[in-house]
Amino acid sequence: xxxxxxxxxxxxxxxxxxxxxxxxxxxxxxxxxxxxxxxxxxxxxxxxxxxxxxxxxxxxxxxxxxxxxxxxxxxxxxxxxxxxxxxxxxxxxxxxxxxxxxxxxxxxxxxxxxxxxxxxxxxxxxxxxxxxxxxxxxxxxxxxxxxxxxxxxxxxxxxxxxxxxxxxxxxxxxxxxxxxxxxxxxxxxxxxxxxxxxxxxxxxxxxxxxxxxxxxxxxxxxxxxxxxxxxxxxxxxxxxxxxxxxxxxxxxxxxxxxxxxxxxxxxxxxxxxxx
Amino acid sequence: xxxxxxxxxxxxxxxxxxxxxxxxxxxxxxxxxxxxxxxxxxxxxxxxxxxxxxxxxxxxxxxxxxxxxxxxxxxxxxxxxxxxxxxxxxxxxxxxxxxxxxxxxxxxxxxxxxxxxxxxxxxxxxxxxxxxxxxxxxxxxxxxxxxxxxxxxxxxxxxxxxxxxxxxxxxxxxxxxxxxxxxxxxxxxxxxxxxxxxxxxxxxxxxxxxxxxxxxxxxxxxxxxxxxxxxxxxxxxxxxxxxxxxxxxxxx
Numbered sequence: 191x192x193x194x195x196x197x198x199x200x201x202x203x204x205x206x207x208x209x210x211x212x213x214x215x216x217x218x219x220x221x222x223x224x225x226x227x228x229x230x231x232x233x234x235x236x237x238x239x240x241x242x243x244x245x246x247x248x249x250x251x252x253x254x255x256x257x258x259x260x261x262x263x264x265x266x267x268x269x270x271x272x273x274x275x276x277x278x279x280x281x282x283x284x285x286x287x288x289x290x291x292x293x294x295x296x297x298x299x300x301x302x303x304x305x306x307x308x309x310x311x312x313x314x315x316x317x318x319x320x321x322x323x324x325x326x327x328x329x330x331x332x333x334x335x336x337x338x339x340x341x342x343x344x345x346x347x348x349x350x351x352x353x354x355x356x357x358x359x360x361x362x363x364x365x366x367x368x369x370x371x372x373x374x375x376x377x378x379x380x381x382x383x384x385x386x387x388x389x390x391x392x393x394x395x396x397x398x399x400x401x402x403x404x405x406x407x408x409x410x411x412x413x414x415x416x417x418x419x420x421x422x423x424x425x426x427x428x429x430x431x432x433x434x435x436x437x438x439x440x441x442x443x444x445x446x447x448x449x450x451x452x453x454x455x456x457x458x459x460x461x462x463x464x465x
Numbered sequence: 466x467x468x469x470x471x472x473x474x475x476x477x478x479x480x481x482x483x484x485x486x487x488x489x490x491x492x493x494x495x496x497x498x499x500x501x502x503x504x505x506x507x508x509x510x511x512x513x514x515x516x517x518x519x520x521x522x523x524x525x526x527x528x529x530x531x532x533x534x535x536x537x538x539x540x541x542x543x544x545x546x547x548x549x550x551x552x553x554x555x556x557x558x559x560x561x562x563x564x565x566x567x568x569x570x571x572x573x574x575x576x577x578x579x580x581x582x583x584x585x586x587x588x589x590x591x592x593x594x595x596x597x598x599x600x601x602x603x604x605x606x607x608x609x610x611x612x613x614x615x616x617x618x619x620x621x622x623x624x625x626x627x628x629x630x631x632x633x634x635x636x637x638x639x640x641x642x643x644x645x646x647x648x649x650x651x652x653x654x655x656x657x658x659x660x661x662x663x664x665x666x667x668x669x670x671x672x673x674x675x676x677x678x679x680x681x682x683x684x685x686x687x688x689x690x691x692x693x694x695x696x697x698x699x700x701x702x703x704x705x706x707x708x709x710x711x712x713x714x715x716x717x
Contacts, residue, residue, distance in 0.1 A: 360522050361552040365566035365617060366542040372569070380556040459556045459597045 231428035236435070239428040248412065261412075262436075268413040272328055272404060276335025277397050283336075284343030284393070285386065291344070292351020292382070293374055305344065313338035313396075314403050321407065331404035331413075338400035339393035346389025350382025384460055387452045394448060398441045414440070466533045467620030467653030469496040469519060474528035476514055488514045489525070490678035496653055496670075498620075501644075503668035504657045505707065507715045511679025512657045513625055519655065520546050520623050532621065542570055545614030549626040551606045553598040559609050560585065560594045566617035577616075584612040587646060604635040611643070615650065624656045628663070637695075640666055644691070661707050665700050666693055673707065675714050683710065 199206065213233050220232030227235055248261035252268075259267075291298040316337050324330040354377065362377045405415030414437050421429035474492045479485040488511040496502050504512040517523040519530050521540035530537045532544065545566075553562050563584055564577040572580075585591055588608040598606055607627050614622055628636045640663060647654055658664050664671045665687065673683040685707070689699055 357548055357550045357552045358554060360540075361546070361548060361554070362565070362569075363522060363540040364520055364544065364546040364623075365613070366540075366569040367565075368540065376565075376569075377554070380554070383556070459599065 228425060228427050231431055235428040236431050239426070240432045243429065243432060264412050265414050265417055265433075266440075268328070268410050269401060269405070269415065272331040272409070272413060273335055273397060273401055275328060275332025276400070276404075277339055277394065279332065279336045280339035280343055280393060280397070281390070284340045284389075285347050288344040288347025288386075288389075289351055289374060289379070289382075292348040293370065293378060298348070305341070309341045313400050317403070317407055326407070326409050328409055330407075331401075331409040334404040335397040335400045339397040342392040342396060343386070343389045346392070347382060347386045350385030350389075351378050353385070354378045354381045384457055387456060391445065391448055391452070394444055395441065398437070398444065402437065466498050467496075468498045468531075468533050469621060469653065469655065470531040470534075471495070471515070471519070472529050472531065474515070474518060474525040474530060476511070476518065476523070476525050487678035489518075490680050491528070492679065492681055493528075494672065494681055494684070496655060499651055499653055500669050501647055501654045501667055502656065502670045502672060503664035504655070504672045504674060505659065505661065505664045505711070506674030506679075506682075507676045507711060508659065509679075510674040510676040510714075512674055514679065516546075516623050516625050516655060516657050519621075520544055522546075542566060542617040543619050544621045544623055545617055545619035546623045547607065547610045547614050547625070547627040549629045551598070551603070551610070551630075553601075553606055553609055553613070555598050558595045558597055559590060559601070562598070562609055563613045563616050566613060570617070581612075581616055584616050587615070587649070588612045588642070602635075603631050604639060607631065607639060608642070611646065615646070615652075619652065621653045621655065624654065626657050626659065629659070636663070643667070661704050661711070662695070665689075665704050665707070666695055671707065673710060673714075682714065 217233040220230045220235070224230040231239070243262055244260065246261040247258050248264040250257045250259050250264050250267065252271075287301070291301055313334050316334060320330040320333045324333055358377050358381060359373060362373060367373060367376055401413075402415035402418060405413040406419045408416075410416060414433050418430050418433045418437075421427075421433065471492055471494045474489055475487070476489040477485050477487050492511075492515060504515065506512050514523060518525050519532075519537065521537050521544065524538070537544075553559075554565065557565065560578065560581055563581040564574065567577040567580060568574060582591075585594060588611060590605060590608055590612070593601060593605065593609075598609075601609065610627070611622075628639050631639065643654075644667065656664075656667060658667075668687050671685040671687060672681055673685065674680065675682040685703070687703065689697070689703070694700065
């Protein structure tokens with residue numbers, strides 16, 4: 191068992207050496223070159239800070255719940271809540287809008303100019319209106335993530351639907367699948383699924399990036415992004431780095447899980463096609 | 466029953482700036498029930514257009530098409546179609562592709578699956594039941610496409626150069642298999658091809674078309690006994706006659 195794991199590791203030796211050298215280099219630069227914890231906390235500083243955070247508790251005060259939990263877990267719960275409010279609404283709105291635009295040309299012509307005008311506005315520029323419209327609450331954070339995530343979903347769904355080969359639509363028609371609803375459900379949607387899935391992956395990445403900013407303007411007292419700001423005010427830069435790294439690892443993790451699920455479960459018929 | 470009647474059909478394609486081509490000019494013809502008819506002609510003669518109009522995928526500008534005295538105005542499960550391009554749904558396995566038609570007409574999945582096994586056997590692909598189209602060769606894909614079209618139990622099978630993209634050997638084998646399927650199932654087959662050899666081997670009747678505007682030039686009763694010999698003297702004579710006619714048509 192152990193031997194098997196070791197063998198697996200030795201296959202990744204280059205990657206491991208790369209990461210280890212980066213850590214050593216970081217440590218050396220922090221300790222001997224910068225020599226200032228405020229400008230660059232060392233690897234060991236960050237590790238101790240992480241252990242420190244692990245031992246702290248916080249109160250989860252959400253929807254009438256009142257638990258005493260590790261602070262990291264509370265931050266994670268808040269961040270995932272913000273993230274999923276945004277992502278789920280982006281999926282719920284982006285996919286149908288993209289589908290309808292891709293299938294009906296007139297609707298595309300009506301909606302497309304509006305989308306093209308709104309899309310280039312950076313999600314963070316919406317912060318003032320998010321506060322005025324929604325207030326300082328998790329929904330406002332969700333709104334920003336929604337703005338970041340919805341456009342990649344709309345555009346990829348739209349492209350997927352636009353590219354449905356005529357021969358599949360015609361084959362379905364002669365087999366008795368005739369209405370728009372049936373054609374969308376049985377032909378266009380499955381055909382566009384790889385493109386939609388790719389859009390969701392991009393959207394998740396963008397949404398995750400919006401998370402930090404969305405939590406910075408005070409929608410809650412917890413959250414991974416909020417804590418970066420919070421520890422910055424306290425000049426605890428090693429804690430800032432802990433939360434930065436956590437955001438990075440979680441983003442990576444979400445992407446990997448999604449990719450595994452999409453490639454392995456949804457898109458078995460597309461072997462060899464990388465999305 | 467699968468009696469097809471084409472009556473005074475014209476179809477004109479218009480491009481954006483007023484240039485238009487007359488793809489079919491006042492075409493009329495009849496196909497009897499159970500007949501195997503091949504359409505042949507130079508490219509651009511409207512043979513595919515005619516087939517698409519019969520399928521209901523395209524509409525004529527003038528004239529009507531009847532199937533058993535009912536006007537055709539939309540695609541329907543009474544007319545199966547096999548395309549030249551590979552048209553299997555790539556996200557469905559072989560068996561799921563075959564039951565697509567029956568499921569669309571409201572047959573329960575379990576029943577449809579039982580029926581589908583029959584068609585899978587007919588094209589000899591039982592061991593590829595659960596494969597995805599990307600795992601099949603071109604010949605196998607077209608076999609599945611035929612099984613999928615037959616699963617709707619159509620009275621007419623429309624085939625648009627279905628073997629056009631296959632190599633010569635596979636093509637010969639599939640022609641043979643198609644004839645066996647045709648004999649077993651008693652259906653009318655309308656088959657578009659550009660291969661004279663294919664038409665002479667398969668058809669009861671060969672419809673020779675002329676190009677621009679697309680018209681029926683000649684209908685040839687093949688009349689060779691089945692099973693046919695590709696290299697018999699009669700087949701060769703007929704082939705030569707059709708080839709000459711086609712060459713004359715292309716020079717025009």
